[in-house]
Amino acid sequence: MSTTQRISLTVNGVAHEKDVEPRMLLADFLRETLGLTGTHVGCEHGVCGACTVLLDGDSVRSCLTFAVQLDGAAIETVESLGTVEDLSPLQRAYREHGALQCGFCTPGMLITTIDMLKKYPLASDAEIREGLSGNLCRCTGYEHIVDAVRAVAKARTGTDP
């Protein structure tokens, strides 16, 4: 019924060449085709942010992106960060501050945080909360996430936001 199209892209630095249906979502491509199940799907309509990944360095919703759009692209997912044995400083900050509970929204939160840290001064809690506003967490009430992001932003700039 459906025709497929060949795409070449890198995911977490690994090159892939795959035939995909034009309708296949990036989220499903990552999870089903590549088996990278760290990227989670929470709403499939671009609101909850659980599926957030980096596309050529910018955060995008993988549930609103088609894999077929990504020929030549570089994708980074939560699996590109630290490992269980060797967490990255951001992951360690999340853990130290209790910034996760069920862990389902966490991959999207981490990726969004990476994007925020790169692009914004994050000089106040209000700015941090605004930066996180595209990611829903139902467990933490956000406070510990804000604490973790503030700590990393502060370490980055050496100033107290």
Added chain:
Amino acid sequence: MSEVRPKIIGARVQRVEDPRFLAGVGRFTDDLKRAGMLHVAFRRSDEAHARIVEIDASMAETMPGVVAVVTAKDLAAMVTPMRAESRMKNYHATTNLPLAAEKVRYVGEAVVAVVAQSRYLAEDAAEQVAIEFEPLGELSDPEAAAAADAPLLHEEAGTNVIALREFERGVVDEAFASAALTVGGRFRFRRKSPCAIENRSYLAEYDQGKRSLTLHATTQVPGIIRDAVAEALDMPGHRVRVIAPDVGGGFGGKSSLYGEDLVVCALARRLGRPVKWTSDRLEDLVTTTQGFDEIVEAELALDAEGRFLALRSDIVGDIGAYSIYPWTCTVEPVQVVSFLPGPYRLPHYRGRVRAVATAKTPLGPYRGVGRPISTFVMERLVDMAARRLEIDPAELRVRNLVVEEEFPYKTGSGLVWDRSGFQECLAAAREKIGYAALRAEQEKARADGRWFGIGIASYAELTGIGSRIAAAPGMALNTGTETSTVRIDSTGSVTATFGIASHGQGMETSLAQVIAEELGVRVEDVEIVHGDSDGQAHGTGTYASRSAVLAGGAATLSARIVREAVVEIASHLLEAAPADIDVAGGEISVVGTDRRLTFKELARAFYSEVGRLPHELRDTVALEATKTYDPFFGTTSSATHIVALEIDPETYGVTLRRYVVAEDCGRIINPLIVDGQVHGGVAQGIGAALFEEVVHDEAGQVLTASFVDYLVPAAPEIPAMELVHVETARPNNVGGFRGMGEGGTIGAPAAIANAVTDALAPLGIEIDELPITPERLFRLIERARQNR
């Protein structure tokens, strides 16, 4: 020595479950793949109340990749439908079919299951199923549905009033007749969706050789689901295993049996292949059990000094289409009537509650269950009385909250409050927020014409309830016990197995802390096994703020027995009296000497180096113990929330300026986890107060089936919170823990409703409906201005 050793219980230990989630290698149900796995998509009803005239699946059956198309007729031979039975009088169980037969009762009810080789193909085919409906009468308004002439949702019940409960304690009408003041109103709390960020998902596998079934499920209650699947599919329990792997939040929405559980199990057995279904968000917002949908008429009588005399209430709970399994439809509305008197001295109380079936998604437990509503109503009544009496609302609470000497206190609904810091929490919250200064700030803001309000809510809840009290009246399920097995294996590793199912609460950490302290090992030495029905013979899971109390108690008891065994074995190996043996940090030593053993050496000696110990020892000592704990009554947790907020006169948006919670949850196992539970609970309470509402139109159509329309609060909507942990006398349950998973959600709606009312006091507006959306506020304010 042990006296100076740092305590593990009470320490801010980093969670052991975090690294796997942070690295993206947690294992949630939808992450699981199996060879030959098939996918299910459901064709659901787009009518609220209608007869199914005809189902035409001929097109779907021919679609690419389709393996089977199944209706209620096909399923009838495979599954016995479940009914949530109860001994409660005036209750009618409903027949809960996994797929609707003959008629549908809510928008979103599953009618046809399509099985295909991929989810994409299954969804393609499900779209091609044609169902002809003949609309039956509208059943959207619960009060209209309760009327004698309303069309019936469940004909066999003979009424839409699926449950009715009424009681009276004391002499209510006499007390009202003698009252100096009465306040009352009609209050409306609108329906919510739990909205765990992980949607529901089920994967069933049938082993044809062993004739056994394994279900991986997004559930809080694997033991309950195991029992239900065994019964519905007529299989012995030891051939059914239900595993809740990592579960992405539940909040009550994953604590009931769903038709989809049974469909994937039946299809996996029938087709001999693994079968998975994963919900999308639209399905979640119309099928996962919803919460908090009541109309409450209530009246409070006071004497001239502001002492509460009596309370009367009449409650209609909109329970949606079915009485859910196993909790029954009474779980939510009956809690509203039971908890309405709150933490107050209130000797005379009459309550009535009717649980009314409507053509909506079934109502179930949602974080706080009933108590967010009872607290909203009672705390509004308290503030209404304070205003009439011109007494500060905090002071009126001080006069009426149960005081230390009165515990245990039996409430007007028969609940018994154990010693808990009712007064202490109020005092601590006032001190933390600087209550007097805040009132002065409000004066000034008001003088400037700003809508600035302060709201207080005090409440009490029963947590960690034991076998004496049913989670819902008359239900056949025992939720009052949990079991723990602590075992040291032949490598010296410690494993503890439970019937609970942590899904965000961090129980792998909290329980490891309890066992580490009791057994004398390090937290990282303990592996916690949970969320697997094979773990214990009986265990009902994680819900109702029970796991720290029940599983923590069981862990304590079983760990103590194993510690005694360790000491006895070590006393032989180290040739010392048991009293001289110390166990700490994973090491066993003789006090005051350098003689020591690791757990590994002890285990090797006990299990393998058989000559090193008297052989009789193995008849009397085991490095394994199983203990069940039943707190019998349970524990009383309490809190006071105080919020300061301001309403924007242009947008009618509410901004929360300060938020203080002072709570008494007994002995804290891990402050990092407790703080997080309070934060998360409050955030859901804020959502319930200001944003979240499941909206149906008159025909029962759902108008809030996406996150664009159903507003879950994001970080900017939630304020920083200031928490005070008050620890009064410890409860006398094993461990001294109280439950605290739900409290935040209980206090927030009431505190915010009182604060908005306070902010609008110059206009004389009383908030009696939640959520307080900008639109509702606008209408209230416009009406108040026109009436001036």
